[in-house]
Amino acid sequence: MIVSPSPHLHSPASTNSIMRDVIIALLPATIVMLLFYGWASLLVLAVACVGCVGLEYAIARWLMHKPELFNGWSAGVTGLLLALNLPPTTPWWVVVIGALVAIGVAKMSFGGLGQNLFNPAITARVFLLISFPVYMTDWDLTGGFISSVDAISGATPLSIIKEGLMSGMTLDEIMEVNGINASTIIRDLGGSGGEISGLALVAGFIYLWIRKVVKPWIPLSILLTVALISGVFHAVNPQQFAGMEINIISGGMLLGALFMATDYVTSPSSKWGGVIFGVGIGVIVMMIRYFGSYPEGMSFAILIMNCFVPLINRAFHQKKYGRA
């Protein structure tokens, strides 16, 4: 018989059960992505997942000689998030490079699960965005199983707006010329794979919230900050700055806020630390969207705030019992 110190019981939750929950939560968005983008996106999904899981196994086993560092569920989550971040037309070898950057560079070189400073899937996305800008910005909706009413192939709404503004058009003109409005964006306009499916993402997040896997502070503070900044700027100059709805439902906003910024390892541990983290992401993403040269800045914003997590964790702690 065993003799060991208390506690003698353990909760049913495990790292694997948490990762499984995240995958379940991402399923609605994944299904929407497959429906809208078709076979091409299935290939991206398969390559990303197999690539991430396979690379993590290979690196842990043969490069680090610590096979116990391999966690298939966690690598699968990274693969799924990577796939949701890539356009359906991304060539398979670019996806493999993405998996290599996510698992090899962002995760395993820092020591594997729990040790990484930056979100692996976002690191890969940013790497690919800078290295292969053409592949990374072409969102082809024509291959989908559901044909979109106003299917627009190519650029995302945010990049259409950015290009239009740079060429001197006003926001109204851009919207009219390209047939963009808030409802078309949420229904069927291109964005990263998972981004066209805002409702599916929100549904998945609510599942995680109910299962007590995530807390809402980070997404709420990001979205409220974005809403506040875009609301004020849009009110001041409606022809220059896109409004609240467009900023919240387009681009990587929801996927980033709900699933990437909430990554345990790369976000602050305390509630108020999480709020600071979220506000920081919200401010940075809006500054990039309004004043930067990229149309979209969610990935950059999350990576930049990832750097501050160790500092935020030093400054914010839990409320302790019996101590002021």
Place this chain on the structure above:
Amino acid sequence: MAKLTFSIGGIHPADSKLARDCKIEVLPLPPKVYVSMFQHLGAQAKPVVAVGDKVKTGQIIAEPGGFISAYVHSPVSGTVKAIGPRKDLAGFNVVHIEIDVEGDEWAEGIDLSPELVTAIPEDREFILDRIKMCGVVGLGGATFPTHVKLNPPPGKTAECLILNGTECEPYLTSDFRILLERTDEIIVGAAIMQKVLGGCQCVIGIEENKPEAIAAARASVQKLGFPNMRVAVLKKRYPQGGEKQLIDAVMHRQVKSGGLPIDVGAVVQNVGTSLAVYEAVQKNRPLITNVMTFTGNIVPAGRQKNYLFRIGMPLSFIAEQAGGVPEVTVKLVSGGPMMGKAIANLDAATVKGTSSILCLGEETRRHPETPCISCCRCADACPMGLEPFLLKKLYAVGDTAALEQNAVQDCIECGCCQYSCPAYVPLLDNIRMAKAQVMGIIRARNAKK
């Protein structure tokens, strides 16, 4: 009224009160008893009998070994066979008095009649003396001598006596059973302690998963009509029965780090202690019996038991009476599954604070540790608001200053962190060692002053 609970952390393990409907059964006497001199917190008791002496049930056989210590009485009548070291349940050698049982003849002056005595003695000193002479200690787990706790230092006054009937540990049902079967005696015991504490109010805290106990306690309070006494219903949440947590739940006050409950006007006593106080003061009956649960998820339904035991009975004797320990048992625990001690030696004897023999199956086996994923479930679960993941890392690098700053010494060792950790990190194992180290440093610093 809204149900009360503590404000920070906590977990909701399955409550597994499998023996809740089993009436308390009286165990027969074994051929030999082994009475430990370490039945309480503080200094070991000193034997006052010699080998060969005849003793009667309830006779003093050991006296306090210091200010914080307690009398020990013979649980049986018979002959002192030996006085010497014997292994306790963790396997440590402790001085025991071995007595050959020769019947059950009680010492003079002990009232064994079942009649309820509700008239409370007027003299506070008399009550405290009875409690001390009868060797009453806290039966909620810590076994702190009760007469010390009921005698606050000058300048401190008790505003509220909290009677702890939460029994928040899974599996345990002994407090629940005495709340049902010995209700009036517990309530009179509470009134006695109220009296000693200068007539403060008394709140009996019971968790919502024991509606029968709540009803019984309420009816008894009403029937006996003691002033300033009420039953409070608490949410089911672990570790509600922790002293600091219960004070937070009932009084909405928090004891400062390093402070005592009396600093915020609170005195917490377990319902079992209240029963022992009743027996001591009203019946002059020393603390030689207590109620324990024989249970576990692998114990068949008919063999779940609540037993009235005498101190000094070998645990193995009790397990035999219950039909033996199931073959599939992986770990035996004395106490609750969250804070109880694993039994290394089933031949160890029961002590005043014994609350269970818990037979746990495969689910108690530890999983291999995997990397921390910073999910912060440990910090969310910690009822003291600590950050166990951080304390573990600080301990690994040996940073005692940072450990102290992050309040490792406040840890109550409830186990919520380790229970919650999805990566199976042995957080509490590490924190215990870190806490011992930091407490040593704090003690050394205070000694210098």
